[in-house]
Structure formats: C-alpha cells, structure tokens
Amino acid sequence: MKKIIILFFLIVFAAPVFAQNAQPWWLSLEQGKLKFRSGDYGGALLLFEDARRDRRAKYEQMERDFINFLSLREVRPIGDSLEFVERFSYERQYTAASSALEELYYRIPKSSFKNSAKAALEAFDKLKDYPEAEYWIGEVYRVEGELSLALAQYRKVYALRDTLEDTGFAVSLQYKIAGILMTRQEYNEMEKLYLSIISDFDTLWANAAGAETTRAAQAAAAQAAASQNSTNGGSPQPLPYAQSSASFASQSMTRTLENEGIGRFMELYRYNNRSVEQAHRRLGFYYAVQGRAAQQHLMFAFLIQNTIIIEEIMRRQFDFRLNDPDARRENGIQELLAVAQEINRNPLLLSYVDEVEYYKTIYYLASALYRNGKSAVARNFWNFLASQPQAGEWHNRALVQIRNPRLEPVVEMP
Numbered sequence: 001m002k003k004i005i006i007l008f009f010l011i012v013f014a015a016p017v018f019a020q021n022a023q024p025w026w027l028s029l030e031q032g033k034l035k036f037r038s039g040d041y042g043g044a045l046l047l048f049e050d051a052r053r054d055r056r057a058k059y060e061q062m063e064r065d066f067i068n069f070l071s072l073r074e075v076r077p078i079g080d081s082l083e084f085v086e087r088f089s090y091e092r093q094y095t096a097a098s099s100a101l102e103e104l105y106y107r108i109p110k111s112s113f114k115n116s117a118k119a120a121l122e123a124f125d126k127l128k129d130y131p132e133a134e135y136w137i138g139e140v141y142r143v144e145g146e147l148s149l150a151l152a153q154y155r156k157v158y159a160l161r162d163t164l165e166d167t168g169f170a171v172s173l174q175y176k177i178a179g180i181l182m183t184r185q186e187y188n189e190m191e192k193l194y195l196s197i198i199s200d201f202d203t204l205w206a207n208a209a210g211a212e213t214t215r216a217a218q219a220a221a222a223q224a225a226a227s228q229n230s231t232n233g234g235s236p237q238p239l240p241y242a243q244s245s246a247s248f249a250s251q252s253m254t255r256t257l258e259n260e261g262i263g264r265f266m267e268l269y270r271y272n273n274r275s276v277e278q279a280h281r282r283l284g285f286y287y288a289v290q291g292r293a294a295q296q297h298l299m300f301a302f303l304i305q306n307t308i309i310i311e312e313i314m315r316r317q318f319d320f321r322l323n324d325p326d327a328r329r330e331n332g333i334q335e336l337l338a339v340a341q342e343i344n345r346n347p348l349l350l351s352y353v354d355e356v357e358y359y360k361t362i363y364y365l366a367s368a369l370y371r372n373g374k375s376a377v378a379r380n381f382w383n384f385l386a387s388q389p390q391a392g393e394w395h396n397r398a399l400v401q402i403r404n405p406r407l408e409p410v411v412e413m414p
Helices: 002-020 025-037 041-070 082-091 095-107 117-127 131-143 147-159 169-183 187-201 203-227 241-260 262-268 274-289 295-316 325-331 334-345 347-355 358-371 375-386 393-403
Strands: none
Touching: 025 041, 025 131, 041 082, 041 095, 041 117, 041 131, 082 095, 082 117, 095 117, 131 147, 131 169, 147 169, 169 187, 169 274, 187 203, 187 274, 203 241, 241 262, 241 295, 262 295, 262 334, 262 375, 274 295, 274 358, 295 334, 295 347, 295 358, 334 347, 334 375, 347 358, 358 375, 358 393, 375 393
C-alpha cells in the first residue's frame, strides 16, 4: 500500500515537470525569438534547437504512422490511390494515419499529391526540416560574431526555401548572405549573388540586358557572315517584344536623366520594385569605388527609392505635385528639394531614407554621371546634397565636389 501511495505522489508531482517539455515546436520558436530580442542569445539558441528537434520528431512519428498504416494487409490492396487510402483510414478509425494526413494537408496542398499515396508519404520527409528555426540559429551565430557558422545556416535555409512558410523571405535571406559575404570581403561571391537577385526579380533590367545580348549576338553573326562574303546571315531578327520594350524604357530613362535633368526624370518615371533596390544600390556602390560602370544600377536604385517616397507622400497628401515648369528651369533640383522637404516632415520617410542610404545613393550616382562626362546633371545632384545638412558625410563631400569637381578615387578591393 505504501508503494502505491508513493507512486501516486510521484505521478502527480512529476506531471508538471514532464508537461513543461511537451510544448509544441512552434511555441519553442516564438519563445526563442523573445529571448533573442531581449539579448539572451544562449537561451534563445537552446529553444531554437528544441524547436528544430521537436518538429523533426513529430514528423518522423507521423511518417512512421503512415508507413505502418500503408503496410497493413487490408490496406495494401488499395494501391496508390490517396483518396481511397484516406477514406479507408477514416472509415476504419485509424486515427494516427488520418491525423497525419490532416497535418500534411495543412502544410501542403492536397492537390499537389495528384492522388498518390506514395507522393504524400515522400512529403513527410520535407516537413521534417524546420527552416525558420535554422534561420534563427543562424541569427544567433551572426550576432555572436560567428560569421562562418551563420553563413552556413543561411545557405542551409536557402536550400530549404521551398518549405518556408513565407516564400517571399527567400529574397531577404539572400541579402543576409550577401551582407556576410561583404563583411568577409568575399566580393566576387557577393557580386554574383546581387546579380542573381536582379536577374530573378527585376524583369525590366533582365529583359533590357537580354536585348543587349541578343543585339551583340546578331552583330557578331553579321560580322562573321560579312568576313566570309556570305549572305547566310540575312537581316537580323526582330527582338522579342518584352526585350525591345524594356530596352527602350531603360535607354529612355538614361537619356532623360542625362539630357533633360533630374526634375524631368522624377516626373516621368516610377518603378516600385522593392525586392531589387538593395541589390542595385549595393552593386552601384561596389562598382563606383572600383571605377566600373555604376550609373545604371545607381539610377535604378534612385528611381525605386523616389517612387516609394513619392507614393508615400501622395498617400498622405493627394494633391502633391512635382511638375512645376517655372521652378524646374531654375536649377534642375526643385523637384528633389520638394521631396526632401516632405521627407523632413515625415518620421517614417526619415527612417526609410536612412535605411536605403538615400543621400549616399545620390552622391555616387552624381559621381558616376561625372565619370561618364555628364557634369551638369552631376553638379545639380551635388548642389542638392549641399543644401541638405542632414545628409551628413554626403553633404560635406558634395561641398568639396562643387568647389573642385574630380573623379572618385578607384579602390582596389582585396
């Protein structure tokens, strides 16, 4: 009797201890985020690892339950029909198998299995990974200065990007990877990654670049045919519409900025593509300090930044207008000054221009224009920065350029 009483008390008092470890994996992840944001990185790391381990254990168990169900003698004759397998599990009350299927359908659309029980079984293996937990483990490594470990984690998460709950996060992850590559001075890999982001998410840029490639190939073919006195080359084929229109738009923007000035450029063009702004900006800075062709990337970054800024201004002030012809004739920067005035009144925009390095973008765009012989529009950009003390370093550097314009010194990256 004493043994029974002792056992009873052990069960009662030990239950809360075991219950503490029975929390769902997603809750461990959220608790880890709280600890991370409060600076408790060690505690956060333990919770993220718990979340990763518990999720894997859960889906491994579901996979076993489904395998055991499919292995039953009365289930095997059903074959690969997922519909019949699911119906049988409900009708015969195989709760473990039916619960596993319900969880699977919650994570992955049922239609993607194409009525295949085998495809459903294979999908459990993908769900064992927890990319969100892997990402936060990488974040802990990053803030602790373990950049090699952080980079490995981010790359692991990117390889699992198809299983991310927020599929759009893959772009942010690429920027995280690029940031570490820049810190580690792995510039070639950084450049490739930024170009990959632009190629994947900037249709306008990609189609314009495709047009240039096609034209170059056609010119090379024509030259080869001419050298052989051959007529096989024929007339060049017209470009695909997407390429020709993108090429025209890109060239028009460049001509407008170079020949008609900043104000006209800001009036005519809008391009809200937030996904690629940072890639264009970072590549522009990198190319500018190397003396390479940076103007187009910086122009696209400047265009995207101003599009977002002007859209926010107009959301709050619907009658805001840039097109003041008399003001534009003064010195070509009245539109920029009008935008800057609104920025200084809006804390949200002040935060945004700091985040996207707005004034630095303008400075290096001016430098790139000056390097390409467009000194008038470059000077207008510098005049604008000289009128904006809040631009800090870029205000001071613009004042120097106004007094004594010169090419930016080329920096050889190690």
